[in-house]
Amino acid sequence: MNFLTQIDNLALIALMLVTGTALFLPTLSTLISGKGLSPTEATIWINRRKAAVIDLRPEGEFKAGHLPGAKYVPSNEIATRIEKLKLDRKNPLILVCETGASSRKAVAEVQKLGFAEVATLDGGVQAWQAAALPLVK
Structure with a gap:
């Protein structure tokens, strides 16, 4: 009976660790790559x-449709253009x-420029369109 109680306790501790890790991973991701909206x-x-919106996609994609009020800045020129x-x-x-991957990579560079709050x-834009939100041409 005592042995079974120890196994139950170990199972509960393991469940608690797994759950805690699962809850902390999104926070860790946000700390590393900036806030995702x-x-x-x-x-x-x-x-x-x-909030100001900076579109890092290629110029052709930006001209085809972008978020209202967004400014075009090529991702490779972000520091000078901002x-x-x-x-x-x-x-x-x-x-x-386009998908959120490139903008996550640029967060640290923009934060170095002194912006207090930077998010992706x-x-x-794919998620924006999937939410049926408008794009401006």
Whole structure:
């Protein structure tokens, strides 16, 4: 009986560790790669928090359709081009690409430029379109 109790306790401890790890992984991902926003959260940031939107996709894709108010900045020129936009570093900044992968890579570089709060659009423009939100040409 005592042996079975120890096995039950070990199983509970293992379950607790697995659950804790599963809960912490999204937080760890956010700490490493910046905050990811759903299309709804991005809309709230844009409308209520005056977030600037930077589109890192190739120029042709940007011209074909982009988020309302987005500014085009090539991902390989992000440091120099953001400086020219003269954005308020106190306001949030949302980085956008096609799927969210390229924008996550640019977060650290933008944070080094002194922006207090930088986020990416999870799923990128594809997620924006999937949420039936408008693109501007």
